[in-house]
Amino acid sequence: MIKTLTLGTRASALALAQTELTRGALAAVYPELEIRIETFVTQGDKKLDLNLLQRSPGGGKGLFTRELEEALLARRIDLAVHSLKDLPGHMPEGLELSAVLERAASGDLLVSKHAGGLDGLPKGARVGTSSIRRARQLSWLRADVEVAEWRGNVQTRLRKLGQQEGFDAIVLAQAGLNRLGFDTASGSLEFEDWRFYAASLEDRMYPAIGQGVVALQSEVARPEVRALLQKVSHASTWLAVRAERELQRRLSGDCTLPVGVRTWQEGGVLRMDAVLFVDGAVEPVRASAEGTHPERVAEAVAAQLGEA
Numbered sequence: 001m002i003k004t005l006t007l008g009t010r011a012s013a014l015a016l017a018q019t020e021l022t023r024g025a026l027a028a029v030y031p032e033l034e035i036r037i038e039t040f041v042t043q044g045d046k047k048l049d050l051n052l053l054q055r056s057p058g059g060g061k062g063l064f065t066r067e068l069e070e071a072l073l074a075r076r077i078d079l080a081v082h083s084l085k086d087l088p089g090h091m092p093e094g095l096e097l098s099a100v101l102e103r104a105a106s107g108d109l110l111v112s113k114h115a116g117g118l119d120g121l122p123k124g125a126r127v128g129t130s131s132i133r134r135a136r137q138l139s140w141l142r143a144d145v146e147v148a149e150w151r152g153n154v155q156t157r158l159r160k161l162g163q164q165e166g167f168d169a170i171v172l173a174q175a176g177l178n179r180l181g182f183d184t185a186s187g188s189l190e191f192e193d194w195r196f197y198a199a200s201l202e203d204r205m206y207p208a209i210g211q212g213v214v215a216l217q218s219e220v221a222r223p224e225v226r227a228l229l230q231k232v233s234h235a236s237t238w239l240a241v242r243a244e245r246e247l248q249r250r251l252s253g254d255c256t257l258p259v260g261v262r263t264w265q266e267g268g269v270l271r272m273d274a275v276l277f278v279d280g281a282v283e284p285v286r287a288s289a290e291g292t293h294p295e296r297v298a299e300a301v302a303a304q305l306g307e308a
Helices: 013-029 066-073 132-141 154-163 174-179 223-230 235-250 294-306
Strands: 004-010 034-040 079-083 095-100 108-112 126-129 146-149 169-173 188-191 194-200 214-219 259-266 269-276 285-291
Touching: 004 013, 004 066, 013 034, 013 079, 013 154, 013 174, 013 214, 034 066, 066 079, 066 095, 066 214, 095 223, 095 235, 108 174, 126 132, 126 154, 132 146, 132 259, 154 169, 154 188, 154 194, 169 174, 214 223, 235 259, 235 269, 235 294, 269 294, 285 294
Parallel strands: 004 034, 004 079, 126 146, 126 169
Antiparallel strands: 079 214, 095 214, 108 169, 108 194, 188 194, 259 269, 269 285
């Protein structure tokens, strides 16, 4: 029986909040387990000048995960806590996704200086994001909007929005804001000296693969850790994740792939809708499928997207 478990995480406030969720889930099942936390600074945290809106041949593979994965393989930590959307489709040999916590709200929020959500933005508005997926969808939905690179953690992005003239809004994940304690239910968001409007984009923009999911990664060669983690894994979230990760694998994707996906279950049937933006096209390719086997649903969606 494992007596001590060391969790590895990025050092950002959001990453630490997700790690505390993991600690709480584990402590509820294993009250005698000693849980330690070790923090890491990843290349994605250091290279704030890297433009993620410009895809490179290497993409964003491992940008926010490599240091944690190296620590896992060196057995400096027992498991790594990730935002699932940061995990590349292909992991280093010897590592696996062992468990997931229950998915939080998976949609995006428009945090804006203007009321009315996406339609309330003035003509020619400037919107900040570091996500190709969000950038392509913004340009699709509002061709007049100027999308600009916008890096940093949640607090940094909010502060920049308040301080900088000429920027109208940013797009952030609702799950991240909620986990940091921001209350957006009223349609507003307060941060330091500023009050912004907060509008859900759930019905307008497709989330990233894995968005809203906390992922627990461990070594394949340590089945005792896997068995421990699976006691806290959320069953229905795991099914959706299986489908989304399979879609990512089939598209050879990483966190910079301009694909959005919605996955949900109805009456025991798994349903998936997806959009993929190909080079040179404003309109996305759309695909949908349903079934009871997650990987087969993803295979059907990938085949439709691949026909473009």
